[in-house]
Structure formats: C-alpha cells, structure tokens
Amino acid sequence: MKVWVDRNICDNHGQCAIAAPENFWLDAEGVLQYKEDFPDSDLEYIEDAMDVCPVQAIFLKGEQ
C-alpha cells in the first residue's frame, strides 16, 4: 500500500512520526520525510498517523 502527504497542508507538526516512526520522521531541518510504500500489516500505524495529524495532511494513495 502507499501513503502520501499533501505538502501544501503539512505543517511539520511531527505527530505522525510518533504514531508511525518507521514510516514518518522529521529530518535535521525539521521537515517531514516519509516512506511512500508500506506493507498491509502496517496499515494500523499509518491510520493512527493519519488520525493524529492536526491538519489532516496524510492520505492513503487512491483515496484522494
């Protein structure tokens, strides 16, 4: 499965990096980085990351 972050909305809060640290992290400049692909078994964590994003910037690919 694939996830994507709308950079126009993302505010680099970093909450996703707490919920799913394997998939999302803040780089040295504090900018969000992420892995687009993830195994189906990680969906739970990805959905948690989507939930805790204060600006709702994380989407499953094919969702929007």
Next chain:
Amino acid sequence: MAGLRTAEQIRSAGWHDEVVLIGDEAHPPYNRPPLSKEVLSSQQHPEEALSAVLLRQRASAASFTFRLGQSVAACNLAGQRVTLSTGERLSYDGLVVATGIRPRRLAVPGPTSGRYVVRTLEDALALRQQLRPGTKVLVIGCGFIGCEVAASALSLGCDVQLVEGSHGPMHRALGATVATAMRHWLTRRGLQIHAGRGVVEFLAHFPDRLNQVSGARLDDGTKLEAEIVVEAVGSLPNAEWLYGNSLDLSDGVLVDEHLRVRGAQHAVAVGDIARYPDPWTGGVPRRVEHWQGAIDTAKTAARSLVAGLTGGQVPPPYASIPSFWSDVFGTRVQGLGVPHFGTATEVLEGSLETPEAGVAIAYTREGYVVGLVTIALPPARLMELRPHLGHPLSDLLSPLQLTTT
C-alpha cells in the same frame, strides 16, 4: 471527533456488530481547532468552510449508522438503553460517552444579544460575519480560544480588548511565568489587555435595543465599549444525560485507568468529558481538553469496551502524554506533558522577553521534567526534547547527554 475515532477503533478491535453514532450537530464529525483560527479569517462559503474542516473517516466508518442532529436525553445504564430527545429508545451492548463539552457562559446581568462563543462551526461562521475592520470587539477569557480569537480579530482590523478573567494568557496550560511573558508579547502585538480583571455586568445604551450589548463593566469599575463580545471563559461537560445512574459526574465522567466509566458496566468515556487518573499528574483524576486526547483516549477506550464485551484482553492503562498546540498571530505555541503541574521553569533556549523569536521551556517538579513548551520554534525542536519528559532536568542540561532515546 472522539466518538468517530472510538467507533473506528471499536472496529479495529474486532467488533463486527452494529455501531451507531448519535450526535446533536447536523454535520458529520469535524475538526474544531481551525474554528478559532483559519475559519474566522477565511472568506469561504459556509459549505466550503465545512468541507475544509470535516474529519476524514476510515473505510470502516462506512459500516456505521450515523444519527446526526439527534441528541440523547437520558440513559439507563443498568438497563443498557438510552432515550433520545425525540423520545425514541435505543438499547445497546456497549456505550461510549463522547458528548464533550460546551462553552461556559458568563452569569452576569445585562443584554444577551451580541454575545458570541466559539465551539461549533455555526458559532465561528456567525462570529466571522461580525469581524469587520474597525469593529469594537471585547474578548473575555484568555485561554487558547480567547487568545486565538482576539489575535484573529485584531489581524482582521478589529479594535480588540481582552479581559483576562483569570491569571494571564494561557495560564492554565502554560503556568504563571510564561503567561506573564505571553501577556507582554500580546500587548506589544496590539491587544489591549485588562490583566487580572473580570466582567461583572454587560451594558446596553441603545434605548430602542435594550437587549443589544454595547459594552461591559469590569470588577474595578472600568467601563469598556464594545459592539460584540466573545465569551471564552471555559467549558462545561455535557454530562446531564447521565444523571440518575449514581455516577461521579462532579466534573465530567469519572473513569478508571482503562477509561471504563466507574460504577457502570460496558461503558467507557473518551475525549474532553472523561476524567481519568492521569499518571502524568501522579494519578489524580482530571479532564484534559486537548484535541489529541480525543484520538488517544479513543484507542484505549475502544479496546477496553470490546474486551469487556467479548472477554478479550484489557489494554494497558491509559498513559498517553498530553499534547497541545495553539496559533496566535501566526506563532505556534506547542506543549507536551503537564506544564501547569510543574513548580519551576527552566528556559532551555531563547528568552521569555521575546517569545516570538523562539523559546523552549522545561517545567519541573522535584527536579523532574513534567512539561515542555516551545513558542515560535519548529515542532521538531519539541520532538527532540520529548524523551526528557519524566526524567531529571539535570540530564537535559548536561552537555554530555547527547543521545536521549
């Protein structure tokens, strides 16, 4: 939001039977933080404003029955049924209490028209219409909502006065030292702040419109002129529908460490209304009105409820780190832990004289870090500090402490 997220987590926890969500607002669950910020400043059509704040729902939400625009009037916990305001009765196996809070109103004499609150989308859209350049706005209360509304109104060209009604801007979240620094900063930004004052009466002076507010009198006798008033003086839990079940409803709904309602079977509470034993304040039960708490409590509560219904494993006690943020004049205030539980503060970076230039503060109690706040710093800075919560401040200050995880 807490209701929706709990329902989704109930599905994730393996509950396959019917899930019904009852909400008194006409809209599907939406995101409230923008209501006191972006929504006030935007020119969006009401439908656009709604679609901008609607919460995305998990695929599993398609299996829920939404009963929007309906409210629960009463509940019989022993009989496991609720009565809607229409008189209709619904029985249930498990109950999620997610009725949240409503704004407290000032109980002082005077006119009632021209007084606003910000809790629902309709509240924000109605207030937005009044915020025109030159409008005299009086904001009462300086928590997150009061500060955000005051800053938004000033940015829109309104003439804004802020009556603190408490101990200083964001005092409850940030503590006295930082609240004082916030007051100086907000004053420099152009807010007229009446520090430490409260309102004792609303005033009217149009003989033909005696119910229209035209100002307020403060507890020191000062009279302030205003065309509109915004009351941002805290909240009240929507718990009345649970009366008559011998629950502890003294402040929200008392729950155990797994978020199960104390004194009830197969009932949990989530979000703003749940008063839970918070390990971050030594286990003293409290309500936490942070956005993130709605999501975090949903996960534990859903698993507790499903475990009780199916005989599965009860999740570990709820122990999420409280987390909050606010945006004032485009400046981010962000916090972790329980700053107000601290008895001392340590400025880690920057200066409280100039919070807008970036400042990081640790709050300590008996030498341990119990809260962290950053102002005008990248969120990544707070993430770096996060592992120090619950650890001695001395570790954080030691230059040898380079790795923290």
